[in-house]
Amino acid sequence: MNHNEAPIIVGLDIGTTKIAAIAGRKNEFGKLEILGFGRANSNGVQHGQVLNIDQTIKAIQQALDNCHQSNPDLEVKEVYVGIAGHHIKSLQTRGDIVRQDAELEIQRAEIEQLIKNQRKTFIPAGDEIIDVIPQDFNVDGLQNVKDPIGYNGVKVGANFHIITGDRNAIRNINRAVVRSGLLTKDLVLQPLASASAVMSDIDMEAGVAILDIGGGTSDLAIFHEGILKHTAVIPFGGENITNDIKLGLGVLKSQAEAMKVQFGSALADAAKPNAYITIPGLKGMPAKEISVKNLASIIQARMGEILDFVTYHLKQVGLDSRTLNGGIILTGGGSQLKHLIQLTEYTTGLNARIGLPNEHLAVNHIDELTNTKSLPSKREK
DSSP: OOGGGSOOEEEEEEOSSEEEEEEEEEOTTSOEEEEEEEEEEOOSEETTEEOOHHHHHHHHHHHHHHHHHHOTTOOOOEEEEEEOSTTOEEEEEEEEEEOSOTTSOOOHHHHHHHHHHGGGSOOOTTEEEEEEEEEEEEETTEEEESOOTTOOOSEEEEEEEEEEEEHHHHHHHHHHHHTTTOEEEEEEEHHHHHHHHHOOHHHHHHOEEEEEEOSSOEEEEEEETTEEEEEEEESOOHHHHHHHHHHHHTOOHHHHHHHHHHHOBSOGGGSOTTEEEEEOOSTTOOOEEEEHHHHHHHHHHHHHHHHHHHHHHHHHTTOOTTTOTTOEEEESGGGGSBTHHHHHHHHHSSOEEEOOGGGGBOTTOOOOOOOOOOOOOEEEO
């Protein structure tokens, strides 16, 4: 296939702080060429859930308009939508099928039927299955088969990781997408989307945890020996840190966000004890001086809480620094915090790094320009 005939893939990330649309197409080398990118501030979403549909529609349309401005030839109709939020849950199941003719090789249709059968798994009322992910197959007595197609056997089975979400939350996402003039091609769990963007086959084999620190939630996916072992949504993100700063230092939310971005650090010990930020006073009131060390202490407390959740989930699935040789990959807006790698390594005992999608992108990719609100200068006493 000529790569210009390859389908255009559009991802839509409906986040708590921003909504982003990105369009791309695979080139002849299997790398993704970015064809358009747009973003907009998100107002109708809290903790990853669409609460105000009208505000979310406006933000989706704004992101699409910006995407269209970056490439006027682009026509967007279908989108892959990222899903996260407090309501996301996961469970492990096991399924088998007995084959009618053991002499015939196992066909793809049989595996698809096995996966489809898992969609009948009992889940709590009000929830809906988002995805069924096979972990490892077995054919008769043969265990840990990566791909059973082409094998012979009487019985084929697998362990599955099933991801569920609240039916109303899913309906609200779909409603916002449809009313924005789009079709939802598929819902993709946010940490899995992040994982496929920043992970290589080597990471998968070595064992790695992906922590995507968003505005409303932090999403975790754990891989070991090429298999997705566990997913979790941690109910804290960058917005919680901003609110902690706002309350702890008695500043406006916009000032708290700007301080976090410009002067924030995830390690209080790394902040200079004699450095201060001057905040202009409101309506003639005197200016306020804020210690950079105090700012870092507030950030470290909340980030430490998020990382404690990560440690808890790693213990739940029996994985630690000896088994996850690839360590932790940090992604999302919150991963930009200074000294977060050091705090992550100290808290979890795993090596950490920032995940970038460079390996999967063609060389023409767009570097996102971030615009941070300026604050008066930091000075030292």
